[in-house]
Amino acid sequence: DSGVTQTPKHLITATGQRVTLRCSPRSGDLSVYWYQQSLDQGLQFLIQYYNGEERAKGNILERFSAQQFPDLHSELNLSSLELGDSALYFCASSHRLVGTGTYNEQFFGPGTRLTVL
Amino acid sequence: DQQVKQNSPSLSVQEGRISILNCDYTNSMFDYFLWYKKYPAEGPTFLISISSIKDKNEDGRFTVFLNKSAKHLSLHIVPSQPGDSAVYFCAASGGSNYKLTFGKGTLLTVNP
Numbered sequence: 001d002s003g004v005t006q007t008p009k010h011l012i013t014a015t016g017q018r019v020t021l022r023c024s025p026r027s028g029d030l031s032v033y034w035y036q037q038s039l040d041q042g043l044q045f046l047i048q049y050y051n052g053e054e055r056a057k058g059n060i061l062e063r064f065s066a067q068q069f070p071d072l073h074s075e076l077n078l079s080s081l082e083l084g085d086s087a088l089y090f091c092a093s094s095h096r097l098v099g100t101g102t103y104n105e106q107f108f109g110p111g112t113r114l115t116v117l
Numbered sequence: 118d119q120q121v122k123q124n125s126p127s128l129s130v131q132e133g134r135i136s137i138l139n140c141d142y143t144n145s146m147f148d149y150f151l152w153y154k155k156y157p158a159e160g161p162t163f164l165i166s167i168s169s170i171k172d173k174n175e176d177g178r179f180t181v182f183l184n185k186s187a188k189h190l191s192l193h194i195v196p197s198q199p200g201d202s203a204v205y206f207c208a209a210s211g212g213s214n215y216k217l218t219f220g221k222g223t224l225l226t227v228n229p
Contacts, residue, residue: 002160033216042221043161043206056216090160106217108153108160 003027004109006091012115018079021112025072025093031055032074033094033106034066038087049074081116088113120144121209123220131228136194138223140207143188147209151217152181152192155204164205165192197227 003026013019025032034046045058049068060066063081068074078085092106122141130136138152148169153161167174167181167190174181180193194201204224208217 002162004160035217035219043208043217043219045216045218048216058216092160105151105163105166108162110158110160 002107002109004091004093004107006089006109006112008112009110010113010115012117013081014117015081015083017081017116018077019081019114021076021078021089021091021114023074023076023091023093023109025074025091026095026107029093029095029107030072031094032068032072033092034060034074034076035090035092035108036087037090037111038084043090046076078114083116086114086116119221120147121207121218121220123205123207123223125223126221127224127226129226129228130197132199133196136192136197136201136225136227138192138194138205138207138225140190140192140220141188142190142209144209144211144218145188146211147218149210150181150183150190151208151210152179153206153208153219154201155206155222161206194225197225199227199229201225202227 005024007022030051033048035043037043046060047066048056052068063079066076088111090111092108094106151166152164154164155161165179183190204222206222207220
């Protein structure tokens, strides 16, 4: 158990709909990362938040948005869903030490499997 | 543009033998490399890492080798055990945001 929790575990919805995925980082971790794993693409970085602020963006579609709340949990919102959005969505957290140059290991949650029909 | 490549989708080895998983990267800004292991229905779990200032890092049965000039790293598992059967992801990081760039993974099967 990594200490990172994600809900729901599975989500089945229809095209055009909107869903919200939730992530609670490990206690004390300030950074949250979202990744998408689809069949052909492997794990793709979507977005990073650190202590409530967006810090980095990857290949995240405009239909997707995220935020990190004061209690450090994060939500990934996916709207106008398409069949191609079906994937596993992982959240990871780390206790990033700003400015030290020290790498902090990322701990992954179990993922949310999204199926768009 | 795939910056981290794992060219072998799968690898099968006998229990007790060595497993060697390979990874190539193209981005010279990467300065930290990691291997993650993933079982079905679970998230990736960190296995071992190496900084670009080193060429080898060892942790028990797991050793990672880095060849910067060839932009290549490998994970050696000795001896391999059936419980090592999983998908192994190579990942790289560079810059201050610590985002990881992953390869597509290699499915390792260790046969008893």
